[in-house]
Amino acid sequence: MNAAKDAIDKYGAGLSSVRFICGTQHIHKELEEKLKEFHVREDAILYPSCFDANAGLFETILNENDAVFSDELNHASIIDGIRLCKARKFRYKHKDMKDLEEKLKSVQDARLKLIATDGVFSMDGNVAPLDKICDLAKTYKAVTFVDDCHATGFFGKTGRGTEEFYGMIGSVDIINSTLGKAVGGASGGYTVGPREVVSLLRQRGRPYLFSNSLPPPVVGAGLKALDIIMKDTSLIERVRTNTKRFRESMIQAGFKIAGEDHPICPVMLGDAKLANIFADEMLGRGIYVIGFSYPVVPKNQARIRVQISAAHTNEEIDRAVAAFVEIGKKLSVIS
Numbered sequence: 001m002n003a004a005k006d007a008i009d010k011y012g013a014g015l016s017s018v019r020f021i022c023g024t025q026h027i028h029k030e031l032e033e034k035l036k037e038f039h040v041r042e043d044a045i046l047y048p049s050c051f052d053a054n055a056g057l058f059e060t061i062l063n064e065n066d067a068v069f070s071d072e073l074n075h076a077s078i079i080d081g082i083r084l085c086k087a088r089k090f091r092y093k094h095k096d097m098k099d100l101e102e103k104l105k106s107v108q109d110a111r112l113k114l115i116a117t118d119g120v121f122s123m124d125g126n127v128a129p130l131d132k133i134c135d136l137a138k139t140y141k142a143v144t145f146v147d148d149c150h151a152t153g154f155f156g157k158t159g160r161g162t163e164e165f166y167g168m169i170g171s172v173d174i175i176n177s178t179l180g181k182a183v184g185g186a187s188g189g190y191t192v193g194p195r196e197v198v199s200l201l202r203q204r205g206r207p208y209l210f211s212n213s214l215p216p217p218v219v220g221a222g223l224k225a226l227d228i229i230m231k232d233t234s235l236i237e238r239v240r241t242n243t244k245r246f247r248e249s250m251i252q253a254g255f256k257i258a259g260e261d262h263p264i265c266p267v268m269l270g271d272a273k274l275a276n277i278f279a280d281e282m283l284g285r286g287i288y289v290i291g292f293s294y295p296v297v298p299k300n301q302a303r304i305r306v307q308i309s310a311a312h313t314n315e316e317i318d319r320a321v322a323a324f325v326e327i328g329k330k331l332s333v334i335s
């Protein structure tokens with residue numbers, strides 16, 4: 001917060017311009033440098049949001065001679081980004097490597113094949129099989145793209161995201177991610193990857209060229225958040241122990257939690273009405289959780305998606321679990 005305030009004092013609330021006109025201060029360059037260092041990549045480019053990074057990528061690097069392969073549960077912004085490009089489009093079944101392989105095999109004549117996936121899927125908190133995706137990419141000469149919004153800054157040992165979770169930092173060709181979740185939490189997105197790709201995006205990425213530059217306080221906070229993460233992993237460890245505490249207590253109480261040891265903890269309830277009533281009761285006890293139902297998630301898979309943070313104390317986690325147990329009994333979700 002102080003870094004954001006300092007940046008306002010020094011550079012103003014905003015720059016009234018897109019990046020290439022007069023919307024670039026040296027802190028924007030500094031943040032791009034830091035992101036490139038954090039992800040161990042050749043270059044980085046900032047966008048107003050990750051939605052924009054996804055909207056700008058595919059159209060810029062793919063044309064009608066190319067083919068793109070996308071997980072069916074990819075984030076809406078990847079879907080929209082792909083819609084904007086002229087490449088042939090293939091949607092493979094969620095995390096289904098057999099289906100992906102068949103589709104890769106079926107395309108022999110593409111100039112470029114691109115596999116696109118979320119690193120961690122936001123509704124379920126489950127992780128893409130990145131090791132296998134990269135193997136398939138090698139076999140079928142495809143390029144890989146990961147949207148790591150739900151991993152950057154806290155997932156993997158030092159918060160480098162899904163690649164680090166699999167012990168394969170540097171394996172993915174292009175990563176898009178956000179500053180709007182773990183890294184400051186305000187807004188802002190970016191692409192990291194090969195120098196040539198980033199330079200093409202600076203020339204032709206429409207959301208980069210035609211939307212305002214990130215405001216200085218957001219840049220200041222992003223820089224500071226990365227500094228903190230890169231110096232010290234205690235917050236990352238804290239999220240992990242908080243997640244473990246919540247997941248284990250909830251499972252022990254009889255709840256079904258989807259996902260894989262990720263701080264997105266979807267408490268699966270099934271019925272949409274039940275999920276909404278349950279979430280309202282939780283809100284009534286001062287716990288800010290929201291029920292998710294169709295069309296955000298598939299029919300009959302309604303849930304309360306709990307997000308665990310490093311800022312939570314043990315007492316707060318326990319209080320949330322106690323509220324879940326109390327309401328769960330009252331609504332006959334658990335016995």
Ligand SMILES: *Cc1c(COP(=O)(O)O)cnc(C)c1O
Pocket residue numbers: 048049050051052075077118122147148149150177178179180187188189
């Ligand atoms: C949140 C999210 C986005 C959008 O990020 P913004 O920076 O808020 O636009 C994109 N992709 C995924 C997977 C997300 O979870």
